[in-house]
Amino acid sequence: MNPGSPAMFSAFANCWRIPELRARLIATVALIFVARIGANIPLPGIDPKHIMEYYHSMPDNAGGGVVAMYNMFTGGALLKGAVFSLGIMPYISASIIMQLASAVVPSIARLQQEGDVGRQKVAQYSRYLTIIIAVIQSALLLGAFCNPQQVGQALGLGNFTGTIVVMENKTLFVLLGVCLLTSGAIVMLWLGEQITQRGIGNGTSVLITIGILADIPGAVTSFVTIAFGGKVGAATAASHGWEKAAGMILLFVLVTAAMVAINQAVRKIPIQYAQRMVGKKMVAAQTNYLPLKVNYAGVMPVIFAGAIMSFPPMLLRPLSGLSTQLSFLAGWADLFSRNNWLYYTVYAVLIFGFSYFWISIMFRPVQIADDLKKNNGYILGVRPGQHTAEFLDFVMTRLTLAGSLFLLIIALMPDLFILQLSFPQRLATFLGGTGGLITVGVMLDTMRQVETYLLQRNYEGFLKKGRIGGVPVPAPGLRSEGDAEVLGSLERTCLLLFLLGVTAWVVNHFVWGTR
Secondary structure: OOOOOHHHHHHHHHOOOOHHHHHHHHHHHHHHHHHHHHOOOEOOOEEOHHHHHHHHHOOHHHOOHHHHHHHHHOOOHHHHOEOOOOOOHHHHHHHHHHHHHHOOOHHHHHHHOOOHHHHHHHHHHHHHHHHHHHHHHHHHHHHHHHOHHHHHHHHOOOOOOOOOEEOOOHHHHHHHHHHHHHHHHHHHHHHHHHHHHHOOOOHHHHHHHHHHHOOHHHHHHHHHHHHHOOEEOOEEOOOOHHHHHHHHHHHHHHHHHHHHHHHHOEEEEEEEEOOEEEOOEEEOOEEEEEEEEOOOOOOHHHHHHHHHHHHHHHHHHHHHOOOHHHOHHHHHHHOOOOOOHHHHHHHHHHHHHHHHHHHHHHOOHHHHHHHHHHOOEEEOOOOOOHHHHHHHHHHHHHHHHHHHHHHHHHHHHHHHHHHHHOOOHHHHOOOOHHHHHHHHHHHHHHHHHHHHHHHHOOOOOOOOOOOOOOOOOOOOOOOOHHHHHHHHHHHHHHHHHHHHHHHHHHHHHHHHHHO
């Protein structure tokens, strides 16, 4: 069970001995490379250097609203004014909207139940909705860049008084930028689908995780500064530097272990299947388990709650500056700052509320009870049918209460480290919160898929005893000559984009920087 055991290192070495898995890993790395290059290619006609400097000079407890969350998910591409500034988030928003609509709109619910054909139609509608959301978000972002005096209120960055260099023809800049940002969002959607089909893991989740992990160098720099040259609370770091470094590493290990425990925790409900005929054979009675996750909603309640809590300051602060009669709205906006008790009270209520709301939409005990009844299965001590549905609903309600409480504690960890221990925000991101939960969940899911390939070829998994978790067998990988040819052309495309990105970086930093 030790992560550093020889079994884990041998598992990583065995990954390159399986041709299919090796091809998937190479494809995943190549596609991630394309995504990171696009996150560093700036839009034509913009120099957002001042807003980046202002953002990094903000106090860590000042938050940052929606822009802080978007900038974290896109790996810093948003404040760089890059082609991939929107990242994969428009598609995430469209997918969430379609999932919620499937519980409200009967026609979409019917499509979900029509098998692969229906799911393909829902996916196509999600893509169309992604384009609409990307156009709206890109227009708002570029409009904020064109009005530097109000960009702070529009993006939730406070009172920004600097300047942002954009093209003199702002209409042309917005039109060109909307086309490029929307195209970038569609390319990110394509990259996510290609990673899912040709690579390892869920492509959309992998791209978000890579964006979060892109700030690791900044977090390491902050760690070194705090441990050996900064402050932790009231004590100076000139003395006891190694003790502080060891304390932060211990905190990181404990918080990560807690997030892994929350993602892996399940309640196993024993299911008894009666003796039945399968073809011409009589299958004996057997006992199985129905696993119910403690944190069934995942990280979605934290994302929803954080997005909603960032909107009141964004709306109230600009309104307070319109006239003196509305100046009191600024005080209301301060109530939603992170150092206020009202903020954390509402935040906790929203996390609990969205957890139960997500369960009510996604978890369907009646359907599970019907499926068990059709397969001659029943829960020990519970009657089939309605009684089984009520029992499952009761168990999931209690599990959701515990899962929401743990989720709230993990989500508040970064605020505790920032406000009480004076940790920088980029370091606290990896000690819980939305970024930590997403990163841990995606890495566990990716390791499960890799482990499935290893066990299929009679290799040992990552753990010496047991498995990380069972997942369906992945789809066939790159086996045909045509697939290998596509992978070769993809490598050439990555090289071309790499040279283009280096050229854009040189022009941005040396040519524009000297003007």
